[in-house]
Amino acid sequence: MIVDKKNNQKKTDSLVLIWLNKSARRGFSLIEVLITLLILTISITGVTFLMAKNIASVQNSKNQIIAAMLAQEGIELVRNLKDNKLPTPDCSNCRINIGPSPNLSITNNDGQRLYMSGNFYRHVVNATPTKFYRRVDVSTIPKDGTNETTVTSYVTWRNGGFIGLALPSGCTSGNKCVSAISLMPDLY
Secondary structure (H helix, E strand, O other): OEEEOOOOEEEOOHHHHHHHHHHHOOOOOHHHHHHHHHHHHHHHHHHHHHHHHHHHHHHHHHHHHHHHHHHHHHHHHHHHHHHOOOOOOOEEEEEEEOOOOOEEEEOOOHHHEEEEEOOEEEOOOOOEEEEEEEEEEEEEEEEOOEEEEEEEEEEEOOOOOOOOOOOOOOOOHHHOEEEEEEEEEOOO
16 A cells, blocks of 8 residues: 555555456356356256157167067967867967957968057057057967967067067067967866
């Protein structure tokens, strides 16, 4: 501080005051702001990526659950045919036709596609196509004077259905395929 002896007043050195004001009012530099924005962008991108992966995982889990239920339904439909003493011939690559006259029929890949008819998945072509394909393999083995029927139901949600999928070893959840197997002895 400088003291003016004539007026007996205290004056502040203007250079010291300017220097103090600049350091006290100092803000962020452009580089600091850019680095902060980069870190924030990387964080938001990571969170967005994780959310997208989570959504895909939930969708895949949903498809696995639906496919498992459809595979079990394939088993139950064959059991219904057998319990009602309707023919259950040995067949591979079959589909189950339900309706007024339920039966098993051998079909190609397109015939295995399931369609949404009302609230049900069916092999009816005049309904809304779904991503699911079901195929049923039935084999009967004579055993102890009766027959034992083995039913394997496969369901996939791959593009192209079962084409290029080696069954049964290729039917894994990684290949978007599930299967159910049931042994049905003759009880009558």
